[in-house]
Amino acid sequence: MARIDLRGTELSAARLRSALPRGGVDVDTVVPKVRPIVDAVAERGAEAALEFGESFDGVRPAQVRVPTAQLDSALEELPSDIRTALEVAIDRARAVHADQCRTDSTTTLAPGATVTERWVPVERVGLYVPGGNAVYPSSVVMNVVPAQTAGVESLVIASPPQAQSGPYQGLPHPTILAAARLLGVDEVWAVGGAQAVALLAYGGVDTDGGELAPVDMITGPGNIYVTAAKRICRSQVGIDAEAGPTEIAILADHTADPVHVAADLISQAEHDEMAASVLVTTSPELADATDSELAKQLETTVHRERVTAALSGKQSATVLVDDLDAGIRTVNAYAAEHLEIQTVDARDVARRIRSAGAIFVGAYSPVSLGDYCAGSNHVLPTAGCARHSSGLSVQTFLRGVHVVDYDEAALKDVSGYVITLANAENLPSHGEAVRRRFET
Known part of the structure; x- marks a missing residue:
């Protein structure tokens, strides 16, 4: 990875924001390409969405809505070890998100004068689960659990159909279908990309005449075209955020194990070539050891080309700082989606972090744990948005309504x-x- 040496440098917020590595994507560049897709789906509904899917991906399912029998079959055929792992992830996510629930509160300002804040769930939500380089049943869990916990009554999952010539017969990946069924979701649409976002926003009529009801809110990550469609459609529906490429930052000192650090940097780089992996450290020795360990671990990394491209990209770097205070200022300025703390007194350091999507404390709380079974949510703000925004939670799906009674x-x-x-x-x-x- 590239090196950025900030030792002996005045670490003002402006200086840090310009000096730290940042990749990301320019959504504005694809909005003109995506807008005609959204307009066509808004006008012609499912027919247009299926046409775009066939044009872009060579897949055209017989209908948008996945038959219930296919959901049941996917769950029945799910390998037992995957089902057990998903059940653990679901149970832990439900436990954490249950504690996020809000209660109504009433303030009495004078006799006969009250204001009540009532928490009302969004009525219908569309949850986008991407395809691409990997299969993401974990994203089904992370989107569905907080929505269900909030009390959302109507949920639909949209996920890209897989090749019709393969084993999946033009349906979303069976693990996605199984995860949905395991969570009690019975409405899944076999549509992906910008056209999926547009169809969720505007609705339509399926090829069998069934209604594809529009949603009130769309959540879930996706590629730049999905993000552009969410931007265009946010005048029609609510959205959670405009997600960019995934990020990990690790704040580490001389006590960190370079084997752990390298493995964690690689784990996020595995997502795609634009993923960002950033190490902020007070120890040049750790930086050197991590570089050596990266080279060693890359020899056996399955997705070596993708990982190498991400680690060598402009969005990834090792950042050297004078001391831990400087390191804390640096990671607060970077505002990573995922931030690991691998230092002496990691818990105390974590309490000083103000800007991160999620914080992973100590050597045994890797980001991979949060991706699956920590109980936390892995749909998190990217591109520095953790300075002002939160990750997906029960609160995302609730609206605070003031009831004035004088x-x-x-x-x-x-x-x-x-x-x-x-x-x-x-x-x-x-x-x-x-x-x-x-x-x-």
Whole structure:
């Protein structure tokens, strides 16, 4: 990996943001290509979505909605070890997300004057599960569990169909179907890419005449075309975020094991060639040892070409800093999707982190654990968005609604203030709406 030496440098926020490696993608460049896809699906629904899928991927399923029998069959044929692992992941995710639930709260401001914040789940949600370089049943878990926990009543999963000539017969990967069924989801659409996002947003009629109801919100990661479609459709539906390529940052000192550090950097680089792997360390010796270990581990890495491209890309680097305080400032400025802390007193260091999608503390909390079985959610903010945004959670699927309940006496008590402020804003009719209630 490239090296960036920040030792002896003034680590201002502006300096750090310009000096740290950052790859990512320019969504604006593909929006003009994606907009006609969205427009066509908005106008012609499922027929257009299936046409685009056939054009781009050479796959055209007989219908969009996967038959229930296929979901049942996928679960029945799921290998027992995978089913058990998924069940563990689901149980742990449900336990963590159950503690995120919100309760209504009522504030009494005066006799007869209350404001209640009521938490209402989104009614219908579309969950996008990507295909591409890997199969992601874990993303089914991470999207479905918080939505179900929030009380979302209607869920649909959209995932790209696989080649019709292969064993999957134009359906999404069977492990995706099995995970959906295991979670109690019975609506899965065999459609991917920008056309899937558009169909979720606008709905349509399936080839068998069945309704493909539009959703109120779309969540889940995808490639740049999926992200562009989410950007275009967010005037029609809510979205969780515009996800970019995955990221790992590791803050490490001389106590870190280079074998662990190298393995964790490789694990994120395995996702795709644009994945970012960043090591921030106070120890040049650890940096050297990690480079040697990377070379050694790459010899037996299955996806070696992809990993090598990611580690050698402009988005990945080893960053040398003077001390742990400088390291903390650096990773806070970088705001990684995933941040590992491999230092002395790692728990104390973790408490000083303000910007990260998720924080993994110590040598035995690798990012891979969070991807599957930690109980945390792995749909997290990328591209520095962890400075201001959170990952997917129960809260994503809830809306806080204020219920204002004043009686006559309570309104009269503040009526003068309302009229004064309305006049100060040159909106006198606002005040009149209150005054006329008390005319004699």
